[in-house]
Amino acid sequence: MNSIKYCSGKSKAFVGAGIALPKNLALKFFLFVSISTFLFSCGSSAERMSDREESAKVSQEVADSVSSYMKGIATDTINGISHNFIRTADLKFKVDNVLNSSKKIEDIVAGYGGYISSSELTSNKHYTQSTQINKDSILEQTHYTTVNFITLRVPSQKLDTVLRQISDLALFIDFRTLRSDDVKMKLFSNKLAENRYKNYKNKLETKADRVTSKQAQVLNTEENILAKQTMADEKRIESYDLADQVNYSAIKLETYQAQTVIKQLLAVQEQVEPYQPSFFSKLGDSFLNGFQILKNFVLFLTNIWGLLLIFVAAGFGIKWLVVYINRKVNTAA
Numbered sequence: 178m179n180s181i182k183y184c185s186g187k188s189k190a191f192v193g194a195g196i197a198l199p200k201n202l203a204l205k206f207f208l209f210v211s212i213s214t215f216l217f218s219c220g221s222s223a224e225r226m227s228d229r230e231e232s233a234k235v236s237q238e239v240a241d242s243v244s245s246y247m248k249g250i251a252t253d254t255i256n257g258i259s260h261n262f263i264r265t266a267d268l269k270f271k272v273d274n275v276l277n278s279s280k281k282i283e284d285i286v287a288g289y290g291g292y293i294s295s296s297e298l299t300s301n302k303h304y305t306q307s308t309q310i311n312k313d314s315i316l317e318q319t320h321y322t323t324v325n326f327i328t329l330r331v332p333s334q335k336l337d338t339v340l341r342q343i344s345d346l347a348l349f350i351d352f353r354t355l356r357s358d359d360v361k362m363k364l365f366s367n368k369l370a371e372n373r374y375k376n377y378k379n380k381l382e383t384k385a386d387r388v389t390s391k392q393a394q395v396l397n398t399e400e401n402i403l404a405k406q407t408m409a410d411e412k413r414i415e416s417y418d419l420a421d422q423v424n425y426s427a428i429k430l431e432t433y434q435a436q437t438v439i440k441q442l443l444a445v446q447e448q449v450e451p452y453q454p455s456f457f458s459k460l461g462d463s464f465l466n467g468f469q470i471l472k473n474f475v476l477f478l479t480n481i482w483g484l485l486l487i488f489v490a491a492g493f494g495i496k497w498l499v500v501y502i503n504r505k506v507n508t509a510a
């Protein structure tokens with residue numbers, strides 16, 4: 178807004194000074210173009226500055242929110258040196274009843290200001306056995322194992338307490354793993370990078386305010402400003418995510434129980450017999466089938482009558498030849 182006032186003041190001073198314009202038309206045109214260009218560049222600069230002020234305001238609101246959260250980041254002091262640890266835990270154990278234990282775990286986590294991120298309870302069926310115990314009943318036995326995978330978040334200061342109370346529910350612990358990763362230097366590195374991007378962005382904004390003639394150069398400068406602001410925001414978001422992991426530890430649990438057998442008594446389903454035609458119906462169908470076969474046989478003989486004639490002629494020829502040979506043999510004897 179200051180730049181708009183400044184530009185408008187300049188124009189008023191120029192017009193209100195009472196300067197008589199030259200009568201030369203070419204010079205008048207040149208002055209008109211120069212003044213228009215000057216006013217247009219001032220307006221563009223004011224518009225860019227207004228957009229940047231609005232963007233900076235929104236960015237500052239986000240930065241204040243992140244900064245307030247970063248101030249409350251959990252810090253551990255070891256030998257007088259502060260550390261920011263991301264603490265995680267993995268735990269697998271056996272319980273009496275997975276469903277009841279899961280409810281107790283939820284109560285423990287809620288009591289210490291934490292929350293359940295995910296919970297996946299499943300029953301894995303191994304096999305089913307069915308035995309008929311009388312005429313009307315069947316005993317069905319299903320063997321299965323119930324497992325629950327839970328991911329929870331608790332305040333880092335309460336991690337050890339929550340783990341101890343959850344471990345008290347276990348009949349047998351398969352494994353229990355704790356990890357602590359110090360991210361203090363990573364947070365410090367992100368802060369330095371964020372400041373570098375901010376300083377470079379401020380220099381680019383100063384350069385953009387001086388650029389008034391070449392539109393391509395103005396656009397390129399504005400794109401560089403946006404790129405640096407984006408990089409600064411990414412570092413800020415990464416720091417926020419790290420701070421959240423430092424403040425709230427993640428615990429992954431796997432609970433299971435011994436193989437369980439559920440028994441269920443089922444009624445024997447009455448079997449429906451398929452339809453069977455009567456004897457006389459079958460007899461009638463058989464007679465019709467036989468008559469049909471007879472007709473087909475007659476038609477078959479009719480179709481091969483020429484072949485039958487050849488066979489008959491061949492039979493007579495063979496018989497005559499046999500008689501003729503026997504007669505010759507008898508005569509020679």
